[in-house]
Amino acid sequence: MTADRTSEPVRFTFEGRSVEALPGQTLGGALHADGVRILTRSFKYRRPRGYTCGYGACGNCPLTVDGLPGVNACERTVEGGEVVRRERGWPSAGVDVFRLADAAAPLLTAGFQFRLFTKTPWLAHRAEKVMAWVAGAGRRPSAEAAAATRATSHETRTVDVTVVGGGLSGLAAALGAAAEGASVLLVHRGVLGGRSLGRSGSAAGRHRTYGSDREAALALAADVAAHPSIEVLDGTAVATFDGVDLIVVSRRRRIQVSAPAMVVATGSYDVPLSFAGNDKPGVMLASAVRKLMHVERVRPGRRAVVVTENATGYEIADELLAAGVTVSAVVDPDPSARPADLVAALDAAKVPVLAGRPVRVRGLRGARSVVVAGGSGTRRLRADLVVVSRPERPAEELRWQRHYVEAGDTHAPKGAPTAHATDRTVVVGSAAGLPAQTLDDARDAGRRAARAAGAAPRRVDA
Amino acid sequence: MSAPGVRAGDPGASYDVVVIGAGVQGLSTAYELAKRGVKRIAVLDRSWPGGGASGRNGELIRSIFSSPEWVGLFDLSLRRWHDLSAELEMNVLFSPSGYLVLASTDDQWANCERDHAYHLSEGVDSELLSQADVLKLVPALNRDVVRGGVLQPSGGFAHHDAVNWAYLKAGARRGVEVYCDVTVTGLTTSAGRVTGVRTSRGPIAAGLVLNAAGGHALDVNAWAGITLPMVTSRLEMLVTEPLAPFLRQGLAALALLGYCHQTARGEFVGGTEMHHVDESRSQNSTWDLLADMATKWVTLFPQLSGARLLRHWAGTVTQAADLAPVIGSVPDVDGYLMSCGWVYGFMGAPGASTLLAEEIVTGVPSPILEPFSPRRLVEGRLIAESSLVVPTGEEHP
Secondary structure, eight states: OOOSSSSEEEEEEETTTEEOOTTTTTTTHHHHHTTTOEEEEOTTTTEEOOSSSSSSOOOEEEETTEEEEEEEEEBBOOHHHHHHHHOOOSBBSSSSSGGHHHGGHHHHTTTTGGGHHHHHHOHHHHHHHHHHHHHHHOOOOOOOEEEEEEEEEEEEOOOOOEEEOOOOHHHHHHHHHHHHHOEEEESSSTTBBBGGGSSSSOOOTTTTSSSHHHHHHHHHHHHHHHTTTTTEEEEHHHHHHHHEEEEETTEEEEEEEEEEEEEOOOEEOOOOOOTTTTTSSSSSEHHHHHIIIISSSSOSSSEEEESSSTTTHHHHHHHHOOOEEEEEEESSGGGGGSSSHHHHHHHHOOOOOEEEEEEEOOOSSSSSSEEEEEEHHHEEEEOSSEEEEEOOOOHHHHHHHHHEEEEEEEOOOOOGGGGOOOSSEOGGGGGOOOOOOOOHHHHHHHHHHHHHTTTOOOOOOO | OOOOOOOOOOOOSSEEEEEEEOOOHHHHHHHHHTTTTTTOOEEEEESSSOOOOOSOOEEEEEEOHHHHHHHHHHHHHHHHHHHHHHHHHHHOOOOOEEEEEEESSSSHHHHHHHHHHOOOOOOOOEEEEHHHHHHHHEEEEGGGSSSEEETTTTTOOOOOOHHHHHHHHHHHTOOOEEEEEEOEEEEEEETEEEEEHHHETEEEEEEEEEOOOGGGGHHHHHHTTTOEEEEEEEEEEEESOOOOOOOOOOOEEEEGTTTEEOOSSSSSEEEEEOOOBOOOOOOOOOHHHHHHHHHHHHHHOGTTTOOOOEEEEEEEEEEEEEHHHOEEOOOOBTTTEEEEEOHHHHHHHHHHHHHHHHHHOOOOOOOOGGGTTTHHHHHTTTOOOOOOOOOOOOOOO
16 A cells, blocks of 8 residues: 555544644654644643654544544544544543643652552542543543454465564565465555655665665565565454464455465664653654654754654654744754764764753643753753654564564563564564665565565466 | 562571462461561562462452352451451451352352351351342343352452562561472482472571461472372462452353453453363463454453453462362471362462461461361362352353
8 A cells, every 4th residue: 555645635533623734644653743742641641742752653643533442543544424533531631630640750759559548448449530531531432433343254374474664674575475376465554664754864874776765665665566476464463362463454355364474574673862851742762753854844943953862863854944944953862973974964964963861851732942051151052852862772573473473481581572473473674683784684684584484386276 | 580578598407387389378387477576587489479370360268158168268368358457567458348158050059158157156247238239239130141249248359469579578478488489309208207398509407397388388288209199280360450440349150161350440351260170380371262262251240342351371289189289298208298189279369378377386286277188088078068169160051
């Protein structure tokens, strides 16, 4: 599936008013373009939360869509006609009186409930009822929404190799396995290419033929779509279980997959940085900002500060400038460790590079400024967008599940997950850790998986 | 792995009591021993405190069983639950919001009537509820599966992690030494007497060794040369994302082989079982049981349809054919006690640990624990308890 950009904009209803979405845009992208910054509230302190990670990992954007709660705004492509509302907050997520809990935070520290009322059990029981009411999640699907989630088809599928994740590496691995003669099932949620679609550059040496990761992803996605022995499922890989290789949910289809070999191409997570106010709307992780700019076609903010611990932050600063965003500064604990040409390019654009770190983001309903500590004391920079760019962390949950199932035990072994890769489970791309593998590596890994699965050499049947 | 109350470094060379397993049985017994003045106690665990079934159970608490043996032990335990937060100086989030045993068939209803009469005769807190009473108490239930039930208003549930932490910390305050990442690999014996344990960090001498190893208890018994008719089996549960409150009580549904409750925060927590015992040592969850749980819980509470799952987990227990705990010593093996075979171990721990510690310190056998002695398995005397929701290997009606 690729985003169709030739069709007309569509509209949906957000809390009673009509909002426009560009073709292929997600709810998250469309709402950001519309100026909606608060998408939900945190569970306990009711702090405002907004678009943060862009890929359904952070939990800061669940919306109720057509009566179904917990739909990630950043992942749900607008089809038109949806009725959308926010979930937490009273009377609304926009204005929540329980935000006062945040002011009482010193009294409500983590685990406060275990220290309250230990000597007065009846009071503890009463307090529990109050907490249940305030926490008031109450996110139950409407009867219609529940009926619409019920599976209408239960299928089984047997293939040689299943590839989980259709980012750049997953695509390359699927093509490698197919080239070895394997039948391949590629499971990916959303548009093939994943985060690569938001990368207008490329990590050095990953591939030579393509101009950028985005171009590479589009080319490989086209190859995959055209390949006769690769089936692409737009859905969620739920889990691997004892005795069941993989369960996939694709809209109303439940598919039980049997595959001798699995390629884990689940990618990686952006890692947040710890500073006061790092959860405020407007503080975004690197991939989210790139997705807003390059996939959603939305200007992510008006004035940005980029907080970075790697070269990516400098690239993003450049991309922000090109998107018409004012960049107040790039803040880096160690600018001297970054490639000189990147630093020089920002210099030429008159973007100051500050050696330092963020201390606090200010703003009641979202970022308005960021306080930075550096060599010459602290300074306050105006910004409605604070980009955090750091080395990523592998998305290794599925890899571990496979390990436990293969080992028949959940007693965790020590060490990096790649060290436990077996022939039946091959980890590729950033899921295997940084630096990212080359596309040739991923393709070879796909071939290995095909051989481990005992795939017959390709033959052409009439 | 560090947790409050867990010691860094290596255990010492010798203790009065070595407890194998830092689950709720081991931690509570160690605490009760320390409370009674036992000085040198070590609890050893191969992973982390509560990492096995003690952190993977349904958190439910009741004493409305059908047999004098079960009622005797679990009613004492229920009374302990009501004072536990105050005694351990930590709110374990014990929620005495009631425990409902739900009957769906006429046969189950007849059992409820009989059990209720027995509860009254024993002075156990119990109420008999008609179909209308049950539906009034829990309107969210599907009336088609409600025939009636027995309610214990003083029963309920607690937060299992909090209970493990509370025992851990209360024990540590009294000098109990808990060591994690220490794997016991064998027992040392001398002239028919267990004299200590062999571990991944060297041998440790012990005046008394307590097997509280949960799903690994059979290994430890085997090192002591003890073979009892018990198996290791796997149980599974699921947790949904938080939902608006619809279930205040703990609930056991006999017809579904299921048990569930809803946390204060709104998560629905429930486990079901199939008609066969899943003999496995794996803590990996299975698709078949996930499907079984989802189907049954949506049947019982139609409004759960469409709810999203937050977690799904599996844990292991060691069980005898009567599903009753196996507590005490075996003939001809001195210096060795067991507190294993627990399937209802979370709710039973506060009571059993109190009695076991008392027995160890005074040397006087507890009449409440006596029926649960390992001897019963050797002699083939099983406890008949009919209000359990776990499969006994036979098809339920």
